[in-house]
Every structure is written in structure tokens, then in C-alpha cells.
Amino acid sequence: MTLLADEVFMDPTRLNEDYDARATVGVEGFAREMARYRSQSEKMKSSYSRHFDVTYCKESGQALDIYGPRGNGNGSLLPVFIFIHGGYWRALSKDDSAMMAGTLAENGIATVAIDYPLAPAAGIGDIVHAVRSAVAFIWRRGHEFGLDPDRISLGGSSAGAHLLATLLAPGWHAAFGVPNDLVKFAFPISGLFELAPLMKTRAQEWLALSDDSVADYSPMRHIPAPGCPITVAWAGGDPPGFKRQSAAYASLYKAAGAETDLLEVPHCNHFDVLMEWADPTSLLSRTLISGISRHL
Numbered sequence: 001m002t003l004l005a006d007e008v009f010m011d012p013t014r015l016n017e018d019y020d021a022r023a024t025v026g027v028e029g030f031a032r033e034m035a036r037y038r039s040q041s042e043k044m045k046s047s048y049s050r051h052f053d054v055t056y057c058k059e060s061g062q063a064l065d066i067y068g069p070r071g072n073g074n075g076s077l078l079p080v081f082i083f084i085h086g087g088y089w090r091a092l093s094k095d096d097s098a099m100m101a102g103t104l105a106e107n108g109i110a111t112v113a114i115d116y117p118l119a120p121a122a123g124i125g126d127i128v129h130a131v132r133s134a135v136a137f138i139w140r141r142g143h144e145f146g147l148d149p150d151r152i153s154l155g156g157s158s159a160g161a162h163l164l165a166t167l168l169a170p171g172w173h174a175a176f177g178v179p180n181d182l183v184k185f186a187f188p189i190s191g192l193f194e195l196a197p198l199m200k201t202r203a204q205e206w207l208a209l210s211d212d213s214v215a216d217y218s219p220m221r222h223i224p225a226p227g228c229p230i231t232v233a234w235a236g237g238d239p240p241g242f243k244r245q246s247a248a249y250a251s252l253y254k255a256a257g258a259e260t261d262l263l264e265v266p267h268c269n270h271f272d273v274l275m276e277w278a279d280p281t282s283l284l285s286r287t288l289i290s291g292i293s294r295h296l
Contacts, residue, residue: 004220004248007197007241018241019201021088021158021190021270025237033271037096040278041113044101050110051145056137060117062130064137065094066145067101068110077148078110079296081288082138084131086158086190090119090206100155100277103285109292110147112138116163120206124195124217131163135183136176151296153185155288157274158242161191165219165249168227185295186230187288190242190270193249194220197241220249226257229295231287233262237269263287 007015017023022030044067045052051066068078081104085097097113104111116122116130139149156164164186166172173180195214198204215221232250234243247262254260265273265284276284 004194004245005196005214005218007194008200010197010200012200015197015241016201018239018244019192019198019203021239021242024239025269025271029269030271033275034092034096036272036275037092037099040275041096041098041101044098044111048098048101048105048111054145056114056134057130060130062115062117062134063094064112064114064134065098066110066112066147067098067105068146069105069108075146077143077151078108078146079151079153079292080110080112080138080142080147081153081155081292082112082114082135084114084116084154084156084160084163086156086160087118088203088206089124089127089159089162099275100285100288103277103280104289104292106280107289107293109289112147120208124207124209124213128163128166128217132167132172132176135167136178139178139182150184152183153187153292153296154183155187155189156191157189158270159192161188162193162195162219164188165191165193166217166222168224168230169219169222170224171222181228183228185291186228187233187291188230188246188249189233189273190235190238191232191246191249192242193245194218220245220252223252223256224258227253229259229261229291231261231263231291233273233284233287234264235268235270235273236264236266238273239270242270261287261291
């Protein structure tokens with residue numbers, strides 16, 4: 001158990017408010033940001049696409065998209081940033097997830113946007129298994145697409161940041177045939193790292209969490225010792241629950257001996273913070289590029 005698990009005893013109304021990201025921007029604001037995700041990602045497809053709809057799991061048909069610098073005529077393998085989208089485990093896709101591809105491509109870095117099965121059809125264990133399969137696929141076969149399996153970094157937002165953290169957790173690598181040091185740098189934004197509080201929120205309607213799934217898939221209960229270097233970020237306009245979880249996870253991660261940086265983006269909300277990566281001059285972009293360059 002973690003201290004955040006005690007949030008299940010909070011007033012239910014406040015708990016729902018603390019984990020309701022959409023309420024911070026309203027219906028119109030949410031729709032506007034989702035449209036921006038899709039529009040920017042479509043632009044990246046026309047300018048930086050390399051391979052679309054690459055199936056990483058034949059059984060489920062789940063796929064990923066690969067973006068990279070124009071040309072890359074020298075044939076060298078590229079460092080790769082794998083991005084895991086949010087959507088409270090029930091929405092969005094890789095088609096909404098390439099806003100950073102241009103920024104990274106102009107710095108010689110490839111981007112991989114992955115799909116995964118969504119709740120409620122898929123349970124949290126199925127979703128975690130899928131993202132681990134996707135990253136294992138890139139490690140095993142990335143060289144076929146010009147990607148360097150020894151220079152993998154991760155990013156994720158909201159539920160995607162939770163899934164990112166399950167990739168940093170120990171104990172799963174052997175089953176997927178990948179090395180323990182698979183990930184060299186990680187950048188979760190506005191993440192959820194302890195699932196227990198969500199059992200008492202509206203999210204339980206589609207997550208159907210159990211005590212066992214909370215124990216198995218709450219990254220705060222599975223901190224690597226030490227993990228890869230990490231930058232834990234959140235938006236100034238994030239709901240309180242997301243801020244608490246990000247700060248608490250970073251504290252435990254650092255205490256386990258890993259290089260850990262924290263970054264608050266004060267002028268952004270839970271959704272538009274991701275669009276900062278579309279601007280190569282933004283603090284979020286500069287921090288990401290610096291982290292990848294230093295550790296890959």
C-alpha cells in the first residue's frame with residue numbers, strides 16, 4: 001500500500017473532482033483540444049511519416065506508427081521516442097498521438113505512436129500487456145525500421161503516463177525477452193501511478209478494478225531500484241489528484257536511487273500541455289530533447 005491509497009477514504013465528491021480532468025476545461029475546451037491532437041498528428045503524417053499501421057501483436061491486431069527525419073540517407077539507426085497516449089484507458093489512439101514527431105525529427109529522433117486495447121472491453125492487465133508487447137517489438141525488430149533498440153526512450157500522458165510507469169517497473173522483462181535496462185529515459189506527463197483512489201471514482205465504471213489489479217498494476221508499488229533517468233511533469237492546471245500522484249511517484253522514484261527531475265508547466269491544462277511538444281522552442285520540448293540527447 002502507499003499513502004495515496006488512503007485517498008479511498010476521502011469524501012467521494014471531492015475525490016471525483018480531484019480526478020476529473022475534463023471538468024477543468026469543459027465540454028467545448030475538451031473537444032477543441034482533441035481536435036488539435038488529431039490535426040497536428042495528421043500534419044506529422046504528411047511530413048514525417050515512415051511506416052504506418054505496423055502490427056506489433058498478430059493476435060490482437062494492435063499496431064503502431066513510426067515517424068522520423070526526412071531522408072536519413074546515411075542509413076544509421078535512429079534513437080527512438082515511444083509515446084503512449086492517454087484517454088483514461090478508454091479513448092484516443094495513435095492517430096491522435098504524433099504532435100511531437102516534427103520537433104523530434106528535426107533533432108534526429110524517431111517517434112513511435114502506439115495503439116493499445118481500450119477499456120471497458122479490455123481490462124487493465126490486458127492494456128499493460130499490450131504496451132509491454134509494443135515496446136518489446138521495437139526492441140526486437142526496430143532495426144528493420146531504422147530504429148536503434150539500444151536507444152529507447154518513453155513518453156506518456158495521463159493514463160499513458162501510468163502505462164509508461166508499468167514499463168519501468170521490475171519483474172516483467174524476462175517474460176517478454178527484453179533486457180532490464182530496455183528504457184534509457186522516460187518522460188511521464190500528468191500521470192496516475194496509484195490506482196486505488198480510482199476505485200472510488202467514476203473511472204471505476206469502465207476500469208472495473210479489483211484489489212488484485214490495483215496491487216499488480218499500480219506503479220507506485222513497483223518502483224525500480226534504481227530506474228532509468230526520468231523527468232516527471234504535470235500542468236499547472238491539472239486536477240489536484242494528478243498533481244499529488246506525479247509528485248509522490250517522483251519522490252519514491254528518486255528515493256530508489258534514480259536521476260529524477262520534476263517539471264511543472266504553469267500556463268497549461270491537463271490537455272493542452274501535450275501540444276507544447278509541437279513547439280520546438282517550448283520548455284517542455286527543450287527539456288525532452290535535452291533528456292533524450294543526454295541519456296541516449
